[in-house]
Amino acid sequence: xxxxxxxxxxxxxxxxxxxxxxxxxxxxxxxxxxxxxxxxxxxxxxxxxxxxxxxxxxxxxxxxxxxxxxxxxxxxxxxxxxxxxxxxxxxxxxxxxxxxxxxxxxxxxxxxxxxxxxxxxxxxxxxxxxxxxxxxxxxxxxxxxxxxxxxxxxxxxxxxxxxxxxxxxxxxxxxxxxxxxxxxxxxxxxxxxxxxxxxxxxxxxxx
Numbered sequence: 514x515x516x517x518x519x520x521x522x523x524x525x526x527x528x529x530x531x532x533x534x535x536x537x538x539x540x541x542x543x544x545x546x547x548x549x550x551x552x553x554x555x556x557x558x559x560x561x562x563x564x565x566x567x568x569x570x571x572x573x574x575x576x577x578x579x580x581x582x583x584x585x586x587x588x589x590x591x592x593x594x595x596x597x598x599x600x601x602x603x604x605x606x607x608x609x610x611x612x613x614x615x616x617x618x619x620x621x622x623x624x625x626x627x628x629x630x631x632x633x634x635x636x637x638x639x640x641x642x643x644x645x646x647x648x649x650x651x652x653x654x655x656x657x658x659x660x661x662x663x664x665x666x667x668x669x670x671x672x673x674x675x676x677x678x679x680x681x682x683x684x685x686x687x688x689x690x691x692x693x694x695x696x697x698x699x700x701x702x703x704x705x706x707x708x709x710x711x712x713x714x715x716x717x718x719x720x
Contacts, residue, residue, distance in 0.1 A: 521543070522541045522542065522543040523541065523542045523543075523584055523585075523680065524539060524540070524541045524542075524550065524581065524582065524583045524584055525539070525540055525541075525542075525583055525584065525585045525586070525587050525676040525679050525680055526538070526539050526577060526578065526581065526583035526585070526586050526587070526614075526619070526676060527539075527540065527586075527587045527588065527671075527672040527673055527674065527675035527676030527677070527678075527679070528574065528586060528587070528588040528610045528672055528675065529588070529589075529668050529669075529671040529672040529675065530570075530588065530603060530606035530607045530610050531602075531603065531606050531668070532563060532566050532567065532570070532602045532603075532605060532606050533556070533557075533566070534554050534555070534556050534668050535554065535555040535570050535573070535574075535606060535610070535668070536552070536553075536554050536555075536666065536667075536668030536669040536670075536671055536672035537552065537553055537554070537555065537573075537574065537577050537669065537672045538551070538552035538553075538664070538669055538670070538672035538673030538675075538676055539551050539552065539577070539581045539583055539676065540652065540673060540676040540677055540680060542680040547651055547652060547677065547680060548652070549652040549653075549661055549662070549663060549673070550581055551577075551580075551581060552663070552664045552669040552670075552672065552673055553577075553664070553666075553669055554664075554666050554668045554669055555569065555570050555573040555574070557569035557570060563602075563605070567605060567606070567609050570606060570609050570610070571609040571610075571612060571613050574609070574610055574613040574614075575613050575616070575617070578613065578614070578617045578619070583619060584619065584620065585619055585620040585621070585622055585679060586610070586611075586614035586619045586620070586621050586622070587621075587622045587623075587624065587675040587676050587678060587679035588607065588610060588622075588623060588624075588672075588675050589623065589624065589625065589626055589629065589675060590623040590624060590625050591603075591604060591607060591623075592625070592626075622679045622682075624675065624678050624679070624682070628678060628682070629644075629674050629675055629678040630644055630674075632674075632677065632678040632681045632682055633647045633648060633651065633674045633677050633678060633681075634646075634647040635647075641667050641671070642667075644667075644670065644671065644674050645667055645670040647674075648663075648670045648673050648674050648677065649663050649670070651677060652673070652677075
């Protein structure tokens with residue numbers, strides 16, 4: 514029975530928050546094998562007010578959770594930026610992502626940028642392009658990224674990197690607890706899947 518539990522897949526949703534572009538990516542781990550599920554970018558085009566953009570992002574993340582049923586959410590920790598306005602906007606986008614995850618009963622993991630880059634690229638100060646290449650290498654298995662539908666958008670690959678970091682960093686016992694808890698999860702406070710986002714959220718990579 515223990516061997517069957519170890520082989521059970523663990524699925525993680527990574528989020529790279531932003532009020533103009535929020536990247537998302539879903540990665541699954543079975544044993545030591547990582548596999549790409551889906552990724553994309555939420556771009557609330559046509560919505561000029563911040564509250565409306567946040568509403569679209571929140572609804573979009575809910576739809577991703579409903580579509581791919583992850584066990585956990587992984588994202589970067591909040592940080593202090595030199596631009597206070599940018600930090601506030603980022604915090605608001607993180608807030609709606611965390612709200613969607615809590616409403617869905619997901620476990621939440623937060624990592625600093627250095628931890629994510631080290632887990633994915635092996636170097637805590639890796640550039641975004643290096644992180645993207647590492648993500649493609651880890652999930653592509655030597656095949657061309659385009660053949661697997663891996664994203665070209667760095668917002669999406671940053672989100673995938675956050676998901677990979679959690680899968681690489683979390684202990685086996687923690688992953689098994691996520692699986693055990695997933696059977697009891699309910700989408701508290703969530704209603705039917707948002708219909709207005711059909712053109713925003715395809716089932717596979719957006720970019």
